[in-house]
Amino acid sequence: MSEEKSLNFIEEIVEADLAAGKYPSITTRFPPEPNGYLHIGHAKSICLNFGLAKKYGGKTNLRFDDTNPVTEDTEYVESIKNDVKWLGFEWAAELYASDYFEQLYAFAMQLVEKGLAYVDDSTSEEIAAQKGTPTQSGTRNKYADRTVAENVQLFADMKSGKYADGEKVLRVKIDMASPNMLLRDPIIYRIKHAHHHRTGDKWCVYPMYDFAHGQSDSIEKITHSICTLEFVPHRPLYDWCIDQLGTFPSKQYEFARLNMTYTVMSKRKLLQLVNENMVNGWDDPRMSTISGMRRRGYPAASIREFCDRIGIAKRDNLIDVGLLEFCVREELNKIALRRMVVFDPLKVVITNYDKVEEILTSENNPEDEHGGVREIPFSKELYIERDDFMEVPAKKYFRLAPGQMVRLKSAYIIKCDDVVKDADGNITEVHCSYIPESRSGADTSGINVKGTLHWVSAQHAINAEIRLYDRLFNVEDVANAEGDFKSYINPNSLQIVHNAFAEPQLAKDEHQQPFQFLRKGYFVLDRDTNTNQLVFNRTVTLKDAWAKEVKKS
């Protein structure tokens, strides 16, 4: 009965390798550079790498690719660890490319000794010029002719700090005429007299990605080194280094990175948004970062589900952010506690209500039969949402209007009898009468109404601040839109409701959990909450068929 879910192309490779007995078990790695916060694109890679190991009984390392000391920081290391954990994954080992600096240096020296690497004194401009162009071969300079002994000495001197930044580099000797630019004697070591967040000032030479990454994979005996498509042309170099050094034959496979509508996914751009205060930090709820989504209230499970649904392939893609939101709603619908909050209040007076108050109950979650109920006070004066009343109702509007009846959720059916206005003609309150025998759970009125509204008792309501988020950008394909991406920022991506009225239960609730504010959306408490003010973030709206109807006409 269990329908076989078809495999993606990487799973097929893994299964074939395992079936052929190529490896006893697989090892993958997630290798971020600690130079920024993780985003939803990284989540795709995390789910892939950790998911593969989990599915096939292997293991996954968390390896920081910290080979460029000037961009990296421990703040990023900590955030990355935190995000991976929060997503629900456990790494077999926490490792750093910088742990291998000694070994990597020795590997490079081996290449020097084999006559496969040489020290070049050219400037970066000269090296670039000598590289040629995609259609034109490069040329080798005189430094390529240095003897092995000379290169050994010079490389050792580079390491010992004899030279300044940029004075010399170590290059690997491959083919200056290769149609693959990356094979034209690529640089594998450069001099940087910079403080490294882990090795301090111990080193002044640092390996380049192409050398460090493959060899780090080899050291860890990574069987399947999975990266994104832009590294495809690097693969021959990856293989070349492993071949020449005879290290563990890790294999690189590439998949298409995630692109999503209405957002940006590059660390450079995200950093720019943070630095230029277009958002409030890396974990701003509008950001595509894992930390932003967490603060916004996206459950980890829904991010995993999303990554699972989008699949793994090699085709460039632009995924509708609506799919992520669908996954978030799907998860939250199952677990969110229902509460009532009125954002834009309109006073309703129940003219025929004689009691002081009464306590009603309402289910915490209709999707969860064991979810229980909470108590809600009802009284003569209530607040409803201002747009749940129309003096002159539109077609198919089945909320409150003069002479029209609605159900107040978990309470009574009311009928609008009168509208009170101020001197300027603004509606200040609505007078209604209630049907005493229509109380929820004990309704003997026999009346059926089409609309059900959320409400709060005016005297019992508590105040809350609600932050409503919308997409950060107002074009679908931000990365490919013309001009500066920042010119497409949605000026209304954050709207704040300062004085929302919430049912009193919300003051007592456990605040780690997600809520659904009835008919408004899913919300989660923000860390800006303090002793005299609750602050909520809107995670995502509910689907709104009426809004769509209104938009159509």
Place this chain on the structure above:
RNA sequence: UGCCUGAUAGUAUAAUGGUAGUACGACUGUUUUUGGUGCAGUUUGUCUUGGUUCGAAUCCAGGUCGGGCAACCA
């Protein structure tokens, strides 16, 4: 005018020479004390031209279009 890589509904993704399927979206109906949820249904697709074959999304050849590659970044 080089090399690499890709192309299946609006968006993703599957079918690995044998009935083009799934999800999201859209639309319809239904249920509902959330215009939410659930349920049922409808809709739209193999880039192109030729070839191989009983049979092609799949194999072959040409074309078209997209993406990547000339950092002492990763």
